Amino acid sequence: MRIAVLIHLLGVIVxxxxxxxxxxxxxxxxxxQLPPPQRLPLxxxxxxxxxxxxxxxxxxxxxxxxxxFGELAGSPIPWHxxxxxxxxxxxxxxxxxxxxxxxxxxxxxxxAKDWPAGGAAMNVIxxxxxxxxxxxxLTVVVALLGE
Numbered sequence: 071m072r073i074a075v076l077i078h079l080l081g082v083i084v085x086x087x088x089x090x091x092x093x094x095x096x097x098x099x100x101x102x103q104l105p106p107p108q109r110l111p112l113x114x115x116x117x118x119x120x121x122x123x124x125x126x127x128x129x130x131x132x133x134x135x136x137x138x139f140g141e142l143a144g145s146p147i148p149w150h151x152x153x154x155x156x157x158x159x160x161x162x163x164x165x166x167x168x169x170x171x172x173x174x175x176x177x178x179x180x181x182a183k184d185w186p187a188g189g190a191a192m193n194v195i196x197x198x199x200x201x202x203x204x205x206x207x208l209t210v211v212v213a214l215l216g217e
Contacts, residue, residue, distance in 0.1 A: 071141060078134040081127035086206035088120055089199050097196060106185035113192055114173075114180045121169050128162055150216020157209045161202050168198050 096116065100109045135155060139147060172195050179188030 071138070074134040074137050077130050078138075081131040081134070082206070082210070084127040085124050085131070086203065086210065088124060089203040089206060092116070092120065093196070093199055093203055106189060107183070110176070110185060110188040110192060111180050114176050114188075117173060117195070118177070121173060124165065125169070128165055131158060132162060148216055150212050153212045153216070154209050157205050157212070161205050161209070164198050164202050164205075168195055172198070 097113070100112055104112065135158060139151065139155070172191050176188055176191040176195065179185070179191055
């Protein structure tokens with residue numbers, strides 16, 4: 071059980087910490103200092119690598135989270151576990167939309183050197199990452215308040 075919690079927490083650290091870095095540190099620097107022909111390929115490449123790591127983290131979070139639910143089968147499940155599961159499932163759905171719909175649009179626009187389309191895709195990704203970042207922080211707060 072402790073290993074499942076460790077894997078779960080490491081996945082959360084990677085996902086939420088990575089979103090914080092991308093949104094608060096990387097994006098403002100790349101967005102403010104580089105023109106689209108340089109900025110968008112950089113962001114597409116960084117996000118591609120990040121999404122590969124996050125996919126592993128999300129799978130680990132979901133598997134270990136629902137594994138913990140299974141351990142309590144037949145027992146009352148704490149309210150904050152339900153809240154974390156609901157928020158986490160929503161976050162995973164948002165992540166899936168980014169990964170499967172908007173990141174491919176960004177990559178295609180970069181490949182075609184269509185900077186307006188790439189900027190539009192990046193704006194949607196940025197907005198969805200910000201939503202997930204806030205949901206991730208909320209989940210950590212719920213986890214701590216529930217203990």
